[in-house]
Each structure stands twice: as structure tokens, then as C-alpha cells.
Amino acid sequence: MTVALSPTLAVDLAAWPGVVLHIDAAGKVSASNGQLEARLGAPVIGRPVLDLLDADSSAAKWRRIVGGATRPAWELIFGTGEALLETGAYSAIPASEGDGFWLVEHPTPRRLTALAGEVTTINTELAATQRRLVVEQGRLAHALRELERSNAALDEFAHAVSHDLKAPLRGIRQRVDALLDPAASEPDRRAADLTRTRELAERMRQMIDAALAYARAGRVSDRIEAIDIGALLRDVVDYLAPPAEVTVDLAPDLPTIETERVPFEQVFRNLLSNAITYRREAAARIAVTAADAGARWELVVADNGPGIPESQQPQVWRLFHTSRPGDGTGLGLALVKRIVESHGGEIELRSTAGSGAAFHVYWPKHPARATGGSLER
Missing domain, CATH: 3.30.450.20 (PAS domain)
Structure with a gap:
């Protein structure tokens, strides 16, 4: 007033x-x-x-x-x-x-000093509020980026599913059309068409299961535990039971990490399985090492296999991508990448044709919360 x-x-x-x-x-x-x-x-x-x-x-x-x-x-x-x-x-x-x-x-100077103190307090509170706003803006920006990334992943997922599921559907339709053809009366031909139809249906079931597994891979739970990576990988190697000509070397200094056991194990089971499956005919050697990378552990799975040409490397992360016909669903590396990124990590492929491949997994030392969310809406 x-x-x-x-x-x-x-x-x-x-x-x-x-x-x-x-x-x-x-x-x-x-x-x-x-x-x-x-x-x-x-x-x-x-x-x-x-x-x-x-x-x-x-x-x-x-x-x-x-x-x-x-x-x-x-x-x-x-x-x-x-x-x-x-x-x-x-x-x-x-x-x-x-x-x-x-x-x-x-x-008086005393009153003015008190007033100045009040102004200083107000300015301090305003500065603190501004800092909180900056933090919240950063969180919102991060959430927006993650939403955009999730939407892009959803688009890619939908495209891959719709595109790749059409192939077995086309095969099934062709076989059914052949079976409905009055001229197709030979028992051997009908039996062959039915067998192939069943194979295509099984292939389609596997792809649907793979798509669901991929969609669920982005979830992060609170089931965090201390995991001895060396002990876990020894169990994985025992489970995979590589042939005698394959040597798997686990570094003696692999750390203990706090994270979810199941998705972490999935990542390295897939990487080790790929290294074993795509080995050279000669003796194969696979090595797993670890290095401190600040806020993350750099875990490397390297092999002396045939390597991956640089031109083909972007495709290895695609859902349903396989390097050879009949090599499973093509889920492995797409699933690995999704799990790693949903836990706040990164994965890189370093390889040249004929010189083996090395997958560098950067896994956070401290548990992360879900960043990508689930593709299930």
C-alpha cells in the first residue's frame, strides 16, 4: 500500500x-x-x-x-x-x-543490513529454485529423448515384425494353395507340402516368441545383486559346453558388479554362443577381459573367428537378422543391444573381415533404472 x-x-x-x-x-x-x-x-x-x-x-x-x-x-x-x-x-x-x-x-545501517540479508535470502532461495528447475528441465529433456528413442525402436520393431513374419506366411499360403489344387493328388507331394507347412508354422512361432522376448528385454527391475562376473561366466561356459577345439579364456581379474543377474547373463551367453557358433574350422580362441572405464566396466568378448566385414556391421543389430539361412531367429545381437542400452550401457562391435571380432560392453557400475521402457504399450 x-x-x-x-x-x-x-x-x-x-x-x-x-x-x-x-x-x-x-x-x-x-x-x-x-x-x-x-x-x-x-x-x-x-x-x-x-x-x-x-x-x-x-x-x-x-x-x-x-x-x-x-x-x-x-x-x-x-x-x-x-x-x-x-x-x-x-x-x-x-x-x-x-x-x-x-x-x-x-x-539505519542496521535496518538496511537486515533488509539486505532478507534480499540475499530471497535471492538464495530463487537461485535454488532455478537450479531445481534446471535439473527438472534436464530430466524432462532426457525423458523426451528416451521417448523419441523408444518410439524409434518401436517403429523399427513394428517394421521388422511385419516384414519378416510375412515370409513364413507367404510360404504357408503357397503350400495351402498347392494342397487345395485338385491336381495335387500325389501323396508324396501332399506329404512334402504338409511337412513344409508345419516347418514354416514352427518358424513363425519362433519368430513371434523372439519378438516378445525382444519387447520384454527393455524392462529393468529392482532385483539387484552382487554378481561375481568370473563365476557367472564359468557357469555360462559350462552351460554352452563348447567343443574341444574351442578355448575360452576368462581373465582372472573380472570384477564383481551390482546388477540384475538374468539380463546380464543373457548378454554374455549370447555373445559367447555367437563366438562359438561362428568360429573358424581351425582351433578357436575366445577371451573375456575387463577394464575400469570410470562409471562403467568395459567388458570385452573377443574371438579369432572370421570377423565381420565393416559393410555388414550395422545390420548385425537388426531384429531377425541372420548371417546364414537357418541360423536361428536372428534375435541374439538385437536382444543384447536392447538389454545393454535399457540398463544404461552401450555396446560396440570392432571387427575386420578375417581378423576376428570384439564386442565391447560398457556396463554401469551402479544399477540403472529403466531408460527405454518396454515396447509393450
Whole structure:
């Protein structure tokens, strides 16, 4: 509330750092900005100003003010007995409307310092709020990027499923058409068509199961445990039971990591299985090593197999991609990449044709929460 104290002076009562009082013609306080009440701990509206001023030092000064004496500043003390306040410098300004005076306390360095402290506190709170907003904006931006990535993955997933499932469907339809052909009466031909139809249906079932497994691979649960990577990989190798000509070397310094066991094991079971499956005819050697990469562990599965030409490397991550006809569903590396990324990691392929392949898995040292979400909507 802004009050015109005189034709040339207006004061915002709420913002003024000192005491502001209006004393009416009867000598009573008729308006206040609340500063004096806060200091005295008592109401002042309606009370005679002489009851509020120190009788020994200030009452006589007030009588001089009322008598018409002027001075740039009056040293007044409010309060009585042991509740005296410190001396304040006040201007006594005749009211521009009606009778009486305005008493306006000059802000002292102490009051200004207190006000500055309040401003500093407000600025600190504003800065903290701004920092929180920046953090929230960062989270929203990250969530938006992840949503865009998830949508892109969903589009790729839908395209792969619709495209690759059409092949067995076409085969099934061709065989059914052949069976419905009246000319196809030879028992051997009918038996062959039925056998092939069953094979195509089984292939389609496998692809549907693979698609569901891929969709679910992006989920991250809270089932976190400490995993001895060396012990886990020894179990994986025992499970895969590689032939005698395959040597799997596990580094002795493989770390212990806190993560989900099942998806972590899936990643390395797929990588080791691929290295065993696509080995050279000669003796094959597979090595698993680990290196500290800051916030992540760099886990490398390297082999001395035929390698992957650079031109073919982008395709190995595609759902249903296989390098040779009949080599499963083509889910393996697509599933591996999805699991790794959904847990906040990355995977890289480094290979040249004829020189083996090395898959570098960068797995977070600390558990991550789901970033990609599930493709199931």
C-alpha cells in the first residue's frame, strides 16, 4: 500500500524498512506499517503516541513537533521501562490530507543490513529454485529423448515384425494353395507340402516368441545383486559346453558388479554362443577381459573367428537378422543391444573381415533404472 505523506513524498508502507506511523489530531496512532508492533510485541493502533514514547527523552520532543517545531530528523525512543527500543531518527511530516502527522523512521545501517540479508535470502532461495528447475528441465529433456528413442525402436520393431513374419506366411499360403489344387493328388507331394507347412508354422512361432522376448528385454527391475562376473561366466561356459577345439579364456581379474543377474547373463551367453557358433574350422580362441572405464566396466568378448566385414556391421543389430539361412531367429545381437542400452550401457562391435571380432560392453557400475521402457504399450 502506497501512502502520500505529502504532495512530494509517497511511501510503500509494506516495503519501507523502518517504522511508519500516522498520528491523528487527537494524538493517537491511526495507521501503521506494522514495524513498531513487531518490535514492541503489542498493538499500537488507537493508542496515544505519548503512551508509546519514552517519557524521559521523547515525549517532550513530540510536544515540540505538535507545536510546530521543525527539524530534519528527530531522535525518538519508543517503549517504556525495560522494553525501550533503540533510538531512531524520524521525520515528522504534516499529513497532506486531514490533520495530524506522519512519523517516518529513517532506515539505519542496521535496518538496511537486515533488509539486505532478507534480499540475499530471497535471492538464495530463487537461485535454488532455478537450479531445481534446471535439473527438472534436464530430466524432462532426457525423458523426451528416451521417448523419441523408444518410439524409434518401436517403429523399427513394428517394421521388422511385419516384414519378416510375412515370409513364413507367404510360404504357408503357397503350400495351402498347392494342397487345395485338385491336381495335387500325389501323396508324396501332399506329404512334402504338409511337412513344409508345419516347418514354416514352427518358424513363425519362433519368430513371434523372439519378438516378445525382444519387447520384454527393455524392462529393468529392482532385483539387484552382487554378481561375481568370473563365476557367472564359468557357469555360462559350462552351460554352452563348447567343443574341444574351442578355448575360452576368462581373465582372472573380472570384477564383481551390482546388477540384475538374468539380463546380464543373457548378454554374455549370447555373445559367447555367437563366438562359438561362428568360429573358424581351425582351433578357436575366445577371451573375456575387463577394464575400469570410470562409471562403467568395459567388458570385452573377443574371438579369432572370421570377423565381420565393416559393410555388414550395422545390420548385425537388426531384429531377425541372420548371417546364414537357418541360423536361428536372428534375435541374439538385437536382444543384447536392447538389454545393454535399457540398463544404461552401450555396446560396440570392432571387427575386420578375417581378423576376428570384439564386442565391447560398457556396463554401469551402479544399477540403472529403466531408460527405454518396454515396447509393450
